[in-house]
Amino acid sequence: EPEVTQTPSHQVTQMGQEVILRCVPISNHLYFYWYRQILGQKVEFLVSFYNNEISEKSEIFDDQFSVERPDGSNFTLKIRSTKLEDSAMYFCASGGDRDQPQHFGDGTRLSIL
Amino acid sequence: GIQVEQSPPDLILQEGANSTLRCNFSDSVNNLQWFHQNPWGQLINLFYIPSGTKQNGRLSATTVATERYSLLYISSSQTTDSGVYFCAVEGTFNTDKLIFGTGTRLQVFP
Numbered sequence: 204e205p206e207v208t209q210t211p212s213h214q215v216t217q218m219g220q221e222v223i224l225r226c227v228p229i230s231n232h233l234y235f236y237w238y239r240q241i242l243g244q245k246v247e248f249l250v251s252f253y254n255n256e257i258s259e260k261s262e263i264f265d266d267q268f269s270v271e272r273p274d275g276s277n278f279t280l281k282i283r284s285t286k287l288e289d290s291a292m293y294f295c296a297s298g299g300d301r302d303q304p305q306h307f308g309d310g311t312r313l314s315i316l
Numbered sequence: 317g318i319q320v321e322q323s324p325p326d327l328i329l330q331e332g333a334n335s336t337l338r339c340n341f342s343d344s345v346n347n348l349q350w351f352h353q354n355p356w357g358q359l360i361n362l363f364y365i366p367s368g369t370k371q372n373g374r375l376s377a378t379t380v381a382t383e384r385y386s387l388l389y390i391s392s393s394q395t396t397d398s399g400v401y402f403c404a405v406e407g408t409f410n411t412d413k414l415i416f417g418t419g420t421r422l423q424v425f426p
Binding site: 234236238244245246247248251258259261294296298301302305306307309310312 | 364404
């Protein structure tokens with residue numbers, strides 16, 4: 204069964220540095236998402252992306268964050284000038300259509316020191 | 317926005333027992349998914365069930381959209397069922413984001 208793959212599985216970064224989290228969505232999917240989960244809390248929506256542009260974003264997704272689909276297969280989340288509170292598990296998801304399930308990757312655990 | 321509440325927050329079972337997890341949501345939805353988050357943090361997709369009933373092995377789920385709730389049934393629980401179970405919904409109005417509930421933490425002991 205096709206999978207969403209995320210790299211790296213774990214990223215440790217100094218506060219203030221930039222990080223790029225990478226995702227390869229399922230190949231024929233058109234809708235892409237990033238979510239995050241702070242340790243012990245529920246999963247929160249960050250951003251959705253369709254047709255090469257952001258279709259929706261949450262209050263969390265401020266100017267510190269950006270997303271990009273640099274080629275036909277990758278979908279990236281960039282966090283500039285990381286803060287301690289950015290430490291979380293970041294999940295990428297993709298969907299074939301708006302009325303179809305979202306498929307999640309295994310996540311990237313981001314630790315900011 | 318839509319509110320998603322799950323109950324119970326915690327559940328402790330002995331192996332072999334059955335359980336029912338509940339998800340209530342405050343508005344109409346286009347999509348409802350159940351996930352199992354294992355101890356390694358992976359979100360495993362259990363069901364896509366905006367309405368009706370589905371079964372997959374020892375697990376089954378029912379969503380009554382008109383009454384705004386969904387139930388996840390786990391029968392003959394095993395220690396590998398331990399983890400957190402999340403319900404997530406997608407609203408109907410110009411959105412496709414999933415809104416997650418706070419989860420039910422299940423611990424199954426031998």
